[in-house]
Amino acid sequence: MAKNEHLAQIITGCKDGDGESFSQIVDMYSGRCYGYFYRLTGNREVSDDLLSELFVKLVEKIKSYHGGSFENWLFRIASNLFYDYLRVKQREKKLLDYQQQQQLELEKPPGRQYDSERIDKLQVQLGKLDADTRELIMLRFYSQLSFKEIAQMRTEPIGTTLSKMHRGLNKLRKLME
Amino acid sequence: MDEQKQENLDELFGKFLGQKEAKQAAYDIQKAEQMLAEYPAPQPDAVLLESIKQRMTDALSYERENNFSRVFYKMVSVAAVLILMTVISVMLFTNGRTEKLNGDLVMTAAIWESEDIAADDANLATLIAQTEEIESEMLALQLGENGGNGSGGLTELEMELEQINSDFWKG
Numbered sequence: 001m002a003k004n005e006h007l008a009q010i011i012t013g014c015k016d017g018d019g020e021s022f023s024q025i026v027d028m029y030s031g032r033c034y035g036y037f038y039r040l041t042g043n044r045e046v047s048d049d050l051l052s053e054l055f056v057k058l059v060e061k062i063k064s065y066h067g068g069s070f071e072n073w074l075f076r077i078a079s080n081l082f083y084d085y086l087r088v089k090q091r092e093k094k095l096l097d098y099q100q101q102q103q104l105e106l107e108k109p110p111g112r113q114y115d116s117e118r119i120d121k122l123q124v125q126l127g128k129l130d131a132d133t134r135e136l137i138m139l140r141f142y143s144q145l146s147f148k149e150i151a152q153m154r155t156e157p158i159g160t161t162l163s164k165m166h167r168g169l170n171k172l173r174k175l176m177e
Numbered sequence: 178m179d180e181q182k183q184e185n186l187d188e189l190f191g192k193f194l195g196q197k198e199a200k201q202a203a204y205d206i207q208k209a210e211q212m213l214a215e216y217p218a219p220q221p222d223a224v225l226l227e228s229i230k231q232r233m234t235d236a237l238s239y240e241r242e243n244n245f246s247r248v249f250y251k252m253v254s255v256a257a258v259l260i261l262m263t264v265i266s267v268m269l270f271t272n273g274r275t276e277k278l279n280g281d282l283v284m285t286a287a288i289w290e291s292e293d294i295a296a297d298d299a300n301l302a303t304l305i306a307q308t309e310e311i312e313s314e315m316l317a318l319q320l321g322e323n324g325g326n327g328s329g330g331l332t333e334l335e336m337e338l339e340q341i342n343s344d345f346w347k348g
């Protein structure tokens with residue numbers, strides 16, 4: 001409860017245009033949001049851009065947040081940004097086979113890529129799931145929202161969300177074995 | 178992810194599956210989520226976070242400026258509407274006077290639009306000559322040079338003036 005009150009105070013600060021409050025929001029949510037973007041794109045540069053876009057959007061849209069779950073509101077923006085990114089990629093026809101592309105990204109010299117083999121393995125297997133299922137799994141994992149909230153966000157029946165999640169996670173587990 | 182919202186997954190799945198299947202589905206999900214937790218994603222680096230905070234500060238300044246501009250333009254728009262309404266009201270109020278002015282202008286235009294310049298000049302010359310004649314007669318009357326009946330002379334002059342006036346405007 002105290003945590004919620006603290007968050008509410010920070011959000012009030014953000015609405016008043018207080019830079020320090022925005023800075024606190026970045027410290028609180030950047031890790032989870034970055035993980036969400038990274039697991040979906042498999043690319044650190046793209047994740048950097050999406051994370052920047054997300055927090056700039058937060059400044060622009062904070063006045064439209066009228067209570068309720070802040071995570072829900074924030075990850076809705078994050079999800080929209082991810083789908084916008086996918087649309088742009090498809091429009092440019094640079095992504096004929098998203099999974100193939102992602103595979104190629106992983107085969108690039110390490111550079112800024114995360115250098116753990118285990119993480120790469122998960123990333124490779126995630127790339128074998130369709131974008132929608134992958135987004136659903138990552139949304140659940142990083143946003144920490146309930147299935148009910150996720151279903152509402154995706155405007156689909158909760159049964160559909162549960163079913164997709166169950167199938168997706170089972171497939172991922174098998175791929176990882 | 179230990180803060181993840183706790184839900185009774187058995188109950189949730191139980192609404193769509195049999196009891197046994199629901200239990201299994203809930204277990205599958207928990208297991209898979211544990212597996213995801215074993216593979217933490219990379220974290221954003223400090224340089225990126227600093228640049229994001231800087232971008233947010235810039236966006237905040239822009240928002241403030243934008244708000245100021247928005248308020249300014251709103252005020253200017255309101256002022257413009259008020260001025261426009263005032264101008265329209267004044268125009269409606271003075272409408273009768275404007276029409277009168279327009280009438281005068283039409284008459285003036287009719288005179289100056291005459292194409293028979295020679296005839297107009299002749300008329301004007303006659304008018305000037307007669308006016309001069311009347312002037313001298315008036316002067317003579319005032320001085321009593323005629324020496325006769327002063328009131329008869331005035332009546333004659335008046336008739337002459339009327340004659341000149343009707344002749345000139347007939348053209």
